[in-house]
Amino acid sequence: MIVEAPIDLELTQLSGQTSQPPWMEVDNCYSNVVLVDGEPVVFNLRQAGDFLDFNFRGNVSQKKAISKLSYIFDLDFDLNKFYKYLGNHAELAEMSKFCNGLRLFLAPDPFECIISSICSANNSIKRWTKSISQIKCNWGNQYGNYYTFPQSKDLLNVYLDEEQELNSSNIQNISMCNNNLKSCGVGYRAPYMRMASEMFTGEIDFREIFAMDYDEAFETILKVPGVGPKVADCILLYGFNFREAFPSDVWIKRIVSHLYFDGKDMSVAKVRDFGMEEFGNNAGYVQLYLFHYARKSGLMSKLK
DNA sequence: TCGCAGGTAGAAC
DNA sequence: GTTCTACCTGCG
Numbered sequence: 001m002i003v004e005a006p007i008d009l010e011l012t013q014l015s016g017q018t019s020q021p022p023w024m025e026v027d028n029c030y031s032n033v034v035l036v037d038g039e040p041v042v043f044n045l046r047q048a049g050d051f052l053d054f055n056f057r058g059n060v061s062q063k064k065a066i067s068k069l070s071y072i073f074d075l076d077f078d079l080n081k082f083y084k085y086l087g088n089h090a091e092l093a094e095m096s097k098f099c100n101g102l103r104l105f106l107a108p109d110p111f112e113c114i115i116s117s118i119c120s121a122n123n124s125i126k127r128w129t130k131s132i133s134q135i136k137c138n139w140g141n142q143y144g145n146y147y148t149f150p151q152s153k154d155l156l157n158v159y160l161d162e163e164q165e166l167n168s169s170n171i172q173n174i175s176m177c178n179n180n181l182k183s184c185g186v187g188y189r190a191p192y193m194r195m196a197s198e199m200f201t202g203e204i205d206f207r208e209i210f211a212m213d214y215d216e217a218f219e220t221i222l223k224v225p226g227v228g229p230k231v232a233d234c235i236l237l238y239g240f241n242f243r244e245a246f247p248s249d250v251w252i253k254r255i256v257s258h259l260y261f262d263g264k265d266m267s268v269a270k271v272r273d274f275g276m277e278e279f280g281n282n283a284g285y286v287q288l289y290l291f292h293y294a295r296k297s298g299l300m301s302k303l304k
Numbered sequence: 305t306c307g308c309a310g311g312t313a314g315a316a317c
Numbered sequence: 318g319t320t321c322t323a324c325c326t327g328c329g
Binding site: 306307308309311312313314315316317 | 320323324327329
């Protein structure tokens with residue numbers, strides 16, 4: 001089936017958005033299992049010209065499968081209208097040329113994005129995606145070659161490190177202990193992840209966050225250990241589909257400063273305020289495009 | 305070897 | 318409120 005919405009699937013997959021690792025890729029076909037109304041559905045995606053060609057197998061209607069796919073790849077968003085918006089702003093006009101077809105890559109379930117985003121802090125894309133894939137292998141459900149991301153309750157009692165696993169299980173040799181968070185390479189973020197699992201199993205309900213306004217949702221997510229302003233904005237953008245988020249890190253700071261403030265040094269917090277004010281509901285997309293424009297145009301190495 | 309990787313927590317001004 | 322520093326870990 002073809003979805004007639006322009007997209008660059010490879011660019012979107014490999015753009016390092018902290019919703020989830022890229023899907024499994026074989027010969028330009030991207031596949032993964034996704035829970036749709038609790039039912040495991042395996043999707044196979046392929047680039048077909050400017051559009052997306054896909055098929056699925058699972059016990060759900062075609063309508064529901066398309067709806068889920070459209071949510072994850074944000075297919076209802078009008079890219080051409082967004083490109084007109086970019087074209088009307090001198091500072092942004094170049095970007096669509098370098099990022100044509102790039103879309104948001106949203107998490108099928110917010111919890112995966114929460115853990116992925118915590119994992120991404122002070123980390124490289126390569127390393128956090130590897131860690132998240134390992135977490136799926138260890139504690140997710142397996143369907144063929146694919147794994148779902150575990151639910152928050154599934155991570156409540158995981159061991160934090162090898163030592164804890166050795167002391168609490170009947171494994172004799174510490175080198176055999178590989179069913180703990182630190183063995184996934186998450187380092188000091190392990191306790192953050194387990195505490196986040198506790199909070200989202202008990203005191204915080206996802207549905208409430210979807211219903212909140214931005215500031216309230218931001219303050220709520222900020223209470224989770226390991227979540228600062230940058231990670232909170234990522235979680236709200238990629239996990240909860242808040243389009244007005246403008247996740248600001250050291251790179252966005254350099255790029256915004258270069259494009260809008262003549263290279264003047266400014267705090268990440270000020271850049272965040274500026275982005276949200278300036279771009280409104282397009283803030284999430286502009287942030288995504290700024291980062292990849294800087295990467296692809298060579299601006300990033302110039303600003304380094 | 306050493307610094308860096310799409311930051312955060314905790315403490316000190 | 319804003320600024321400073323240590324921090325798991327794998328890679329170059």
